[in-house]
Amino acid sequence: LTPAQSRRKAQNRAAQRAFRERKERHVRELEAKLAALESASHALQTDNERLKLLLQRAKTENEILRATTSGGVAGGGGEGEEDGDADGDMDVDVDADVDVDWDVDEAYTAGGVEGGVDTSLTASATWDLIQKHPLVAAGKVDVADVCERLRGKARCDGQGPVFEAGVVWRTIEESGRGAGDELI
Known part of the structure; x- marks a missing residue:
């Protein structure tokens, strides 16, 4: 072997060794990348399972809340369970919450409710009563003032806040007397 050939062989061996080292590296x-991706994938799967469980719990809780909400306050008030829309909002018939004849205004006096019996109203039924009151319909009462006055008068019946119908009626009347200027 000539010195040039032996130099070329040495260079080839060095190049092959460098190639093998690069390939192994x-x-x-x-x-290492594969192990990191597998670890991340496992963590994401675990997190996904946890989130699925939380979502299922939330769905179950929503179903329970819908069932108890549609049950009504006056007992036996819900003939059928209300179904939600595609966007998750419930279609609730507010008149079905309480069976009250809203047109009998003379039943409510400054002293309370006729016969000493008062009716508990859900929040939606209270809103209906406020909207149907003659002073509100005539625009002589600030509804925001009525709501502010009612804020501390709610009580809980175990299913949510309720208001006494007589208290709501008197609060509207008081707000009407307290408002010196008519609403624009």
Whole structure:
């Protein structure tokens, strides 16, 4: 072998060794990336399962709340369970919450409710009573003032806030007397 040939062989061996080392380093890097991706995938799967369980709990809780809400306050008030819309909002018939004849205004006096019997109203039924009151319909009462005055008068019946119909009626009347200027 001539010195040039032996130099070329040495260079080839060095080049092959460098190639093998680069190849092995590349394989190790790919294995490390694969391990990291598998670890991240496992963590995401675990997190996904946890979120699915939380979502299922929330759905169950919503169903329970819908069932108890549609049950009504006056007992036996819900003939059928209300179904939600596609966007998750419930279609609730507010008149079905309480069976009250709203047109009998003379039943309510400054002293209370006729016969000493008062009716508990849900929040939606209270809103209906406020909207149907003659002073509100005539625009002589600030509804925001009525709501502010009612804020501390709610009580809980175990299913949510309720208001006594007589208290609501008197609060509207008081707000009407307290408002010196007519609403624009």
